[in-house]
Amino acid sequence: MFDIFNQPSLDQKTSELLREEFVGDDITKMAILVEVLHYHDHLYYKNAAPKINDQQYDFLFKTLKALEAKNPLLILPDSPTQNITLSVDDNDVKVVQHSVPMLSLENSYNADDLYEFDKRIRNLLKMDNILYCVEPKFDGSSIALLYQNDSLVRAATRGNGTEGEDITHNAKMIRSIPQNPAFSSLGIDTIELRGEVVIENEVFRKLNETRKEKNLKTFQNSRNTASGSLRMKESNEIEERGLEAFIYQVGYVVDAAKKEMLGNNFVSHFENMQMLHRLGFQTPQKEKKLCNSIEEVIQFCNEWEGKRDAYNYEIDGMVIKVDDINLQQKVGATGHHPRWAIAYKFKAKKARTKLIDVEFQVGRTGAVTPVAKLEPVALAGVTISSVSLHNEDFIKEKMLKINRYVFVERSGDVIPYIAAADTDNDDGTEIDIVFPSNCPTCGEALIRPEEESVWRCINLECPSLVEEGVIHFASKDAMDIDGLGRDIVIRFLNEKIIKQIPDIYLLAINDTTSPYFEEAKTMQTAILALDGWKEKSLNNLIKGIEDTKNRPLWRLIVGLGIRHVGVIMAKKLDKQIQSIYDLKDWSIEQLTEIEDIGPRVAQSIQAFFSKESNLHLIHQLEKYGVSVHHHEGNTAKVGNLLAGKTFLFTGTLTKFTRDKAKELVEKNGGTLLSGVSAKLSYLVAGAEAGSKLKKASEISSIQVIDEDAFLEMIGEN
Ligand code: IVH
Numbered sequence: 012m013f014d015i016f017n018q019p020s021l022d023q024k025t026s027e028l029l030r031e032e033f034v035g036d037d038i039t040k041m042a043i044l045v046e047v048l049h050y051h052d053h054l055y056y057k058n059a060a061p062k063i064n065d066q067q068y069d070f071l072f073k074t075l076k077a078l079e080a081k082n083p084l085l086i087l088p089d090s091p092t093q094n095i096t097l098s099v100d101d102n103d104v105k106v107v108q109h110s111v112p113m114l115s116l117e118n119s120y121n122a123d124d125l126y127e128f129d130k131r132i133r134n135l136l137k138m139d140n141i142l143y144c145v146e147p148k149f150d151g152s153s154i155a156l157l158y159q160n161d162s163l164v165r166a167a168t169r170g171n172g173t174e175g176e177d178i179t180h181n182a183k184m185i186r187s188i189p190q191n192p193a194f195s196s197l198g199i200d201t202i203e204l205r206g207e208v209v210i211e212n213e214v215f216r217k218l219n220e221t222r223k224e225k226n227l228k229t230f231q232n233s234r235n236t237a238s239g240s241l242r243m244k245e246s247n248e249i250e251e252r253g254l255e256a257f258i259y260q261v262g263y264v265v266d267a268a269k270k271e272m273l274g275n276n277f278v279s280h281f282e283n284m285q286m287l288h289r290l291g292f293q294t295p296q297k298e299k300k301l302c303n304s305i306e307e308v309i310q311f312c313n314e315w316e317g318k319r320d321a322y323n324y325e326i327d328g329m330v331i332k333v334d335d336i337n338l339q340q341k342v343g344a345t346g347h348h349p350r351w352a353i354a355y356k357f358k359a360k361k362a363r364t365k366l367i368d369v370e371f372q373v374g375r376t377g378a379v380t381p382v383a384k385l386e387p388v389a390l391a392g393v394t395i396s397s398v399s400l401h402n403e404d405f406i407k408e409k410m411l412k413i414n415r416y417v418f419v420e421r422s423g424d425v426i427p428y429i430a431a432a433d434t435d436n437d438d439g440t441e442i443d444i445v446f447p448s449n450c451p452t453c454g455e456a457l458i459r460p461e462e463e464s465v466w467r468c469i470n471l472e473c474p475s476l477v478e479e480g481v482i483h484f485a486s487k488d489a490m491d492i493d494g495l496g497r498d499i500v501i502r503f504l505n506e507k508i509i510k511q512i513p514d515i516y517l518l519a520i521n522d523t524t525s526p527y528f529e530e531a532k533t534m535q536t537a538i539l540a541l542d543g544w545k546e547k548s549l550n551n552l553i554k555g556i557e558d559t560k561n562r563p564l565w566r567l568i569v570g571l572g573i574r575h576v577g578v579i580m581a582k583k584l585d586k587q588i589q590s591i592y593d594l595k596d597w598s599i600e601q602l603t604e605i606e607d608i609g610p611r612v613a614q615s616i617q618a619f620f621s622k623e624s625n626l627h628l629i630h631q632l633e634k635y636g637v638s639v640h641h642h643e644g645n646t647a648k649v650g651n652l653l654a655g656k657t658f659l660f661t662g663t664l665t666k667f668t669r670d671k672a673k674e675l676v677e678k679n680g681g682t683l684l685s686g687v688s689a690k691l692s693y694l695v696a697g698a699e700a701g702s703k704l705k706k707a708s709e710i711s712s713i714q715v716i717d718e719d720a721f722l723e724m725i726g727e728n
Contacts, residue, residue: 022062022426025050026401037078038085038607042579044075048091052171060235062426065118065327065356092347104242105177106669107167108661110702111263112686113155113205114172115347116148116330116354122309125331128353129305132333135342135350141333144281145311146299148328148354149257151209152238154178156188156258159201163190168241173685178241184249188256192290203262204287208237209324214253221251231393233325258284258292259330280334301334312355319357328356346686359420362395363433364388366417369400369444371451375479375572377467379457381406381444383429388419395419395427402464403446410434412441450475471624477511478504480572484512488578489570490562493555508537512570513628516635519556527635561638561645564591571629573619575612583607584616590640591629595620652725653681656692659707662700666718679725687713695721 025047048071055061055068063071072092079086086092119125132141155175157165166182167175182188185208194202210218210233218236219229230236240252261283281301284294302308312329319326333339333351342350368384381400388395398419400406409432411417416433449456450468452475457466468476482500485492495515503509509518518538520531535553538544559566565585569578576584587605588594594602594616602613619625633639658681660672667675672695676683684691687706694707694715707713716724 206258373475513631662697
């Protein structure tokens with residue numbers, strides 16, 4: 012059985028969330044999985060910097076799906092299984108609505124998965140034999156290219172699948188993207204193509220070499236470089252980045268009548284690719300194959316897995332597509348992926364190296380994590396010299412020893428992990444890894460709670476716990492203090508300028524009449540004496556801290572670092588309280604009455620608030636100006652004008668931004684949906700609304716209104 016807690020290479024936030032909170036009833040688990048998946052969607056789609064691999068993502072996704080299948084009435088509206096919901100930031104970015112969503116692909120990892128896929132397709136189509144087109148899965152950044160009247164009129168990133176960023180200016184600088192292909196010669200006047208922007212391996216290597224020479228930061232890998240380059244505001248650097256595009260799909264051809272005119276050319280994916288190639292596009296040519304059976308597909312995938320390293324582009328698998336476009340349309344798609352295609356993912360890249368030492372790091376919750384130091388080894392474009400070993404059981408299970416060789420794996424761009432030990436090549440110098448019985452930071456005895464696999468330091472004054480606690484308090488998920496990142500916190504603690512969380516607010520006191528002004532001044536003087544600190548940077552930091560004094564209470568709750576209480580739980584608690592002190596007085600029964608709060612979370616909350624030192628910490632925060640009660644400034648008032656109603660905004664909005672629209676809906680008790688379905692009450696359509704408007708007008712229960720009518724509904728017109 013795949014153990015969710017012991018997943019190698021899970022990033023720290025995910026493993027902490029799963030380890031700390033993955034307890035209790037199904038709804039709690041579902042809420043946690045939704046949060047974890049959103050976090051990874053965000054990293055993948057918005058930051059182009061994933062922290063887990065596809066297999067791990069799939070596992071989390073499938074776990075959530077299984078729980079949802081068991082509890083269909085409890086499915087959360089923002090669950091990623093329902094749709095792709097991440098919203099694209101529109102700071103300065105022109106957002107493009109994809110008329111036809113850009114979906115993901117379902118993944119497969121072995122021959123059995125492919126047999127199953129083939130069986131599913133044959134059952135759906137009631138056919139014995141399916142013709143598949145198989146081609147590499149390029150590991151780059153996906154784009155949609157819109158052509159009208161033989162001109163490239165718009166290029167967009169995939170974004171969240173529904174909305175992407177307009178990157179036309181940069182796409183026009185990519186030589187393999189024709190700007191004036193002769194679609195009209197085929198009777199096409201509007202067509203959208205989809206493909207992947209990549210950088211050839213050799214070009215990428217040279218790019219980094221040049222950057223090194225110029226003392227510029229080198230890029231981590233070609234995928235992130237492609238994605239980052241595409242989104243640059245200015246196009247002047249695009250050319251030197253060496254971007255190329257491979258087209259892998261015709262997104263849509265707008266005019267149905269015109270679609271007819273394509274005649275024979277528009278019945279096969281393979282033929283589409285040939286046609287595009289003839290028009291000057293780069294498509295998989297030598298790399299693709301028509302296969303008459305799933306056995307042939309499997310053989311072709313294996314063949315490519317063997318020659319993957321020799322190929323001059325990064326690929327992470329193969330894509331298998333039903334070739335006949337009509338059959339593709341017959342089997343259709345889920346909200347997440349087309350049913351007519353599947354990705355076959357190659358196995359992770361592997362390297363062998365020696366484990367030379369183990370360090371033990373103490374985290375915020377006191378959990379002691381062993382980290383292996385490795386003889387540096389190159390793996391998939393990066394040098395690896397340390398990896399997390401998670402816990403004592405992992406070390407035992409994998410039979411790890413100091414001086415023993417290990418196989419390190421890394422798939423895509425994710426955190427490397429030890430897959431196995433190479434026990435066949437021991438030379439007698441191997442030494443057992445001894446888990447410390449005392450905290451490596453403060454020396455206090457460690458304990459291992461019965462039901463857990465981690466050893467913990469429970470000394471709340473342990474410098475490691477304090478350090479991680481302050482870092483967590485200031486972090487994005489908690490109080491989100493601008494300018495107070497990890498390195499600065501560590502420096503201030505090391506220099507003894509601050510000793511504990513409330514000192515953050517003490518140092519920011521600038522009011523000469525405050526009884527704490529003198530103390531604050533002393534701290535500020537000490538900061539100014541540090542290398543690199545000037546009046547201006549100090550003032551910025553003080554402002555950053557000041558700005559967080561009235562954060563919503565849930566942020567403060569998260570910041571306190573109560574075990575099992577993450578963002579989701581904190582938001583639930585926030586809704587029930589008037590003051591943080593309310594939590595101090597509630598019994599286990601009262602706490603568990605709150606939706607989704609089980610006995611374990613309740614006990615943890617009670618344990619936290621029964622400690623005098625924790626209450627003292629909250630008092631101090633209050634003393635230094637942090638809001639610990641609800642009031643105007645930190646309460647989101649929710650009205651009920653739109654209660655029970657659902658909304659979707661489409662087209663160009665002129666009266667308010669999308670973010671504002673979302674805020675208005677939520678403020679008035681309504682719910683925002685991400686797609687048109689029978690669940691939708693109102694479609695608010697701006698100018699040039701496209702496919703969503705069309706779809707909505709086919710569903711009689713949906714009311715289509717304009718922006719003014721929406722504002723009227725909430726009394727703001
Ligand atoms: S077909 C889902 N073909 O893989 C719609 N996708 O995980 C059909 N990709 O976002 C996609 N090479 O950017 C297809 N030969 C290929 C591909 C490919 C890379 C990317 C694509 C998509 C992702 C899905």
